[in-house]
Amino acid sequence: MPFVFSGRTAVITGAASGIGRALALALADQGMKLVLADLDLATVEGLAEEIERQGGRTLASRTDVSDPEDVERLAELADKEFGGTDLLCNNAGIMTADRYRPVWEFTLAEWKAMIDVNLMGVVNGLRSFVPRMLAQRTAGHLLNTASAAGLITGAISVPYSVSKHGVVRISEGLFAALRKRRAPIGVTVLCPGLVRTAIYAASGNQPEDGAEGFVFDETTAEPEEIARIALQAISQHRLYALTTTAFDKAIEARA
Numbered sequence: 001m002p003f004v005f006s007g008r009t010a011v012i013t014g015a016a017s018g019i020g021r022a023l024a025l026a027l028a029d030q031g032m033k034l035v036l037a038d039l040d041l042a043t044v045e046g047l048a049e050e051i052e053r054q055g056g057r058t059l060a061s062r063t064d065v066s067d068p069e070d071v072e073r074l075a076e077l078a079d080k081e082f083g084g085t086d087l088l089c090n091n092a093g094i095m096t097a098d099r100y101r102p103v104w105e106f107t108l109a110e111w112k113a114m115i116d117v118n119l120m121g122v123v124n125g126l127r128s129f130v131p132r133m134l135a136q137r138t139a140g141h142l143l144n145t146a147s148a149a150g151l152i153t154g155a156i157s158v159p160y161s162v163s164k165h166g167v168v169r170i171s172e173g174l175f176a177a178l179r180k181r182r183a184p185i186g187v188t189v190l191c192p193g194l195v196r197t198a199i200y201a202a203s204g205n206q207p208e209d210g211a212e213g214f215v216f217d218e219t220t221a222e223p224e225e226i227a228r229i230a231l232q233a234i235s236q237h238r239l240y241a242l243t244t245t246a247f248d249k250a251i252e253a254r255a
């Protein structure tokens with residue numbers, strides 16, 4: 001069966017690396033036009049060129065998801081160049097170099113950065129893109145990358161976990177609001193466990209720091225696996241919360 005959004009447009013934030021990059025390659029493979037957004041412009045430009053060489057249509061944008069004006073410009077770019085957005089992947093995220101510090105030891109600047117990027121980044125995306133998608137009156141989809149840490153708080157960074165809990169709750173509220181309006185827009189909230197990308201390495205956390213379950217082991221997923229699961233969930237047009245690794249499988253699906 002052809003992918004539900006073949007020939008249509010996806011905007012992906014945090015597309016330069018890890019899960020965002022894997023999503024970009026997987027969606028390009030399904031014939032989607034892409035707008036690749038990241039703080040790291042050079043890398044998304046390189047990825048865009050790589051996809052173009054394979055026959056895809058792609059734009060790159062230097063976007064900071066924590067800046068509402070930047071995100072609004074991203075939506076305008078997709079409108080101008082591709083006539084709108086059908087799939088928004090709110091994927092950009094950061095993790096503090098926390099080494100399992102207790103909650104009271106995080107600085108206010110660390111809390112602010114985490115909330116501004118991981119939580120408000122998603123809010124900014126929804127504020128700019130959902131009204132446009134509703135106005136299009138065509139089928140659309142919103143994919144929010146939360147985390148298993150958005151379902152349970154363990155020894156991992158508490159500010160990170162709090163920001164990701166917010167993304168899960170926002171996704172549920174979004175789903176309810178869209179259903180009430182009978183909008184043909186699906187919502188997927190991805191809740192992966194550990195994925196082999198730059199973000200976890202950047203956290204500085206090591207197994208010997210004592211966070212059971214948050215170690216690179218046989219349960220660690222590759223970003224391509226997360227992209228594959230995301231595409232499956234998008235095709236099903238549902239609110240979906242799922243974990244792929246260390247935690248018990250927590251799969252929630254609502255028609």
Ligand code: NAD
Nearest residue numbers: 014016017018019039064065092093147194195197198199
């Ligand atoms: P990654 O570090 O490989 O990729 C994150 C990307 O987001 C980078 O390219 C970075 O430049 C970009 N980014 C960071 N701040 C940004 C900002 N303000 N505006 C725009 N772009 C920004 O990490 P990843 O693992 O691919 O992370 C993708 C998403 O997956 C994140 O939301 C992360 O929290 C989530 N996640 C990751 C894991 C994991 O174990 N890797 C697990 C669960 C959830």
